[in-house]
Amino acid sequence: MEAKIYKAVIFDLDGVICHTDMFHYRAWKEIADSLGIPFDEEKNNRLRGVSRMESLEMILAGSSVSYSRREKEAICARKNSLYRSMLKSMTPADVDPAVRRMLEELGADYRIAIGSSSRNATFILEKIGLLDMFDAISDGNNIKRSKPDPEVFRNAADMLGLSPYECLVVEDAESGIEAAGNGGFDSAAIGDAKGCARATYRLDSLLELPAVLGRR
Numbered sequence: 001m002e003a004k005i006y007k008a009v010i011f012d013l014d015g016v017i018c019h020t021d022m023f024h025y026r027a028w029k030e031i032a033d034s035l036g037i038p039f040d041e042e043k044n045n046r047l048r049g050v051s052r053m054e055s056l057e058m059i060l061a062g063s064s065v066s067y068s069r070r071e072k073e074a075i076c077a078r079k080n081s082l083y084r085s086m087l088k089s090m091t092p093a094d095v096d097p098a099v100r101r102m103l104e105e106l107g108a109d110y111r112i113a114i115g116s117s118s119r120n121a122t123f124i125l126e127k128i129g130l131l132d133m134f135d136a137i138s139d140g141n142n143i144k145r146s147k148p149d150p151e152v153f154r155n156a157a158d159m160l161g162l163s164p165y166e167c168l169v170v171e172d173a174e175s176g177i178e179a180a181g182n183g184g185f186d187s188a189a190i191g192d193a194k195g196c197a198r199a200t201y202r203l204d205s206l207l208e209l210p211a212v213l214g215r216r
């Protein structure tokens with residue numbers, strides 16, 4: 001790794017470092033079924049990077065019933081309790097050992113941070129044994145606007161004392177690539193986000209990241 005233009009890498013969590021998408025899907029599916037609203041994996045994919053309440057609003061768009069703020073908060077709480085009971089089963093084995101090694105190596109040359117819309121980010125990082133690996137954790141607990149607003153990434157850069165142009169964002173969601181672009185960050189897309197025109201780089205695997213960082 002020679003030409004170090006970026007000083008930090010800000011990682012999205014869900015779908016990038018670990019794969020909680022199926023848990024989100026199963027929890028929302030149970031909620032949607034109980035409300036009689038059609039919901040499938042394709043609809044779940046559109047909720048990536050979107051906050052819990054905004055996800056619920058998107059699901060409720062398929063319902064003819066209107067819900068009060070208090071009812072929506074109760075539904076979100078129910079979804080979160082289902083989701084957290086699934087998260088409890090996560091262990092360090094849920095992180096690819098090669099990804100863990102890559103993060104360790106990257107951490108020697110770059111500051112590394114989390115930029116996640118999730119309010120469960122710390123809990124997940126603890127379960128998968130990565131909580132101490134990151135220099136900063138910016139998550140859904142300290143933002144007013146979720147992706148595609150860049151607030152969560154700006155907070156991460158602020159925590160690191162860096163400017164957006166010094167940080168590379170890694171994302172699997174279109175909303176996350178848009179958030180990075182809206183905040184003046186370069187981005188590396190993996191998974192579905194690779195189809196996003198605003199991505200700076202496209203990765204087939206997270207393990208390609210060191211090569212991308214050495215490239216500029």
Ligand code: BG6
Nearest residue numbers: 014047048049052117118119120
């Ligand atoms: C994002 C997920 O990381 O976090 C979204 O991609 C999710 O699907 C959002 O809705 C909020 O998560 P949580 O854990 O706060 O409900």
Ligand code: MG
Nearest residue numbers: 012014015172
């Ligand atoms: Mg994600």
